[in-house]
Amino acid sequence: MAKILAGVGCSHVPAIGVAMDTGITHDDYWKPVFEGFQKSREWMKKKNPDVIFLVYNDHCTAFDARCIPTFALGCGAEFQPADEGWGPRPVPVVKNHQKMASHIAQSLVLNEFDITIMNEMEVDHGLTVPLSVMFGDIKKNDEWPVLVIPLCVNVVQYPAPTGNRCFNLGKAIRRAIESYEEDLDVIIFGTGGMSHQLQYKRAGLINSDWDKRFLDLMTEDPFGASQITHLEYLRETGSEGIEMVMWLIMRGALNDNVTEIHRHYHVPASNTAVGHIILENNE
Amino acid sequence: MTEKEYNNIPGTIVFDADRSREGYHLNQFCISLRLQKNRDTFNKNEEAYLDNFPMSKEQREAVLKRNWNLLLELGGNIYYTSKLAANDGINFQNLAGRMTGMGVDSYREMMINGGRSIEGNRDKSEWGEN
């Protein structure tokens, strides 16, 4: 049977992708951001998963305002990196484990999570930046060393799904993955955040104390984290900090008891606090 | 209509279903600029390109004047308006420098020093608003 080994929480700032694509990760500004992922890349190599289940959001790239699904599962064979207005990132096409994705789609709906099924979808920095930071420099003509099942969450138009809903969806995703008959190692990513506000007069808001408490909750009290209200995210972490509900999907898919393998926190990357955590399921 | 609980957060426009309705054509215009061929057409003749999108006169003016804050007030969302900004060669950070009125350099400086503090920025009353 397939098995979830671990969860990864990770910001997905577009400028991090630009820094990698233009080769400036060693300059003074970016160095501390990338140093925190050194250990993660070694860990990832050791774990060598077959599939990443990657929870992210689209930033008005593949989805425009015509259609705004709350949860959309990527079921197509592959996903092209999208042009977000400054040209597509020079990274490989993302390949799905299509059979497993179909199984998950079916299992989720039968478990009363009525997701949208996407058979064609481009993917933006929300998906490709976490892959890049966790797997290192992989060029356009190479291949990602893993198959990826994307789950795209609406966090752009208020309200995003509640933290509680996301946490419970994580549990349903785990049931779906662990009822898949093939012996596959899966790692689940929850991406986005941490505190940041990109818009209007309060842009630039960062709340490091709040972020660090959230990282603590990820390890020690995930249920507590799942009860954080939308209003608290908006007020305390900035209008775009609400992306952190996506970490709760990842956390819901893990055991209650986990071991924190690694944590990294740095301000700033562009407008954003970069947060990262690796949690392994205890046997 | 009852007051929305998030309306007392200062300097923040929450892009909810009401905003989404008001900003629909504006946002669809912005996202069309994701594609190079549309950027080329728009850059050749902005007014003619805008005729394809039935947005309000106010929204249209705000686009032509690149009034970034007004675009948000009129239903634009930052992930859409950032496509218009990208077309002008303005990235997210420089756009924030403009929207905050701080200018690009002092905004960048603030971010390097840890960003805008949450203290004094939770409630409109702290900004001397309502």
Ligand SMILES: [Fe+2]
């Ligand atoms: Fe995001």
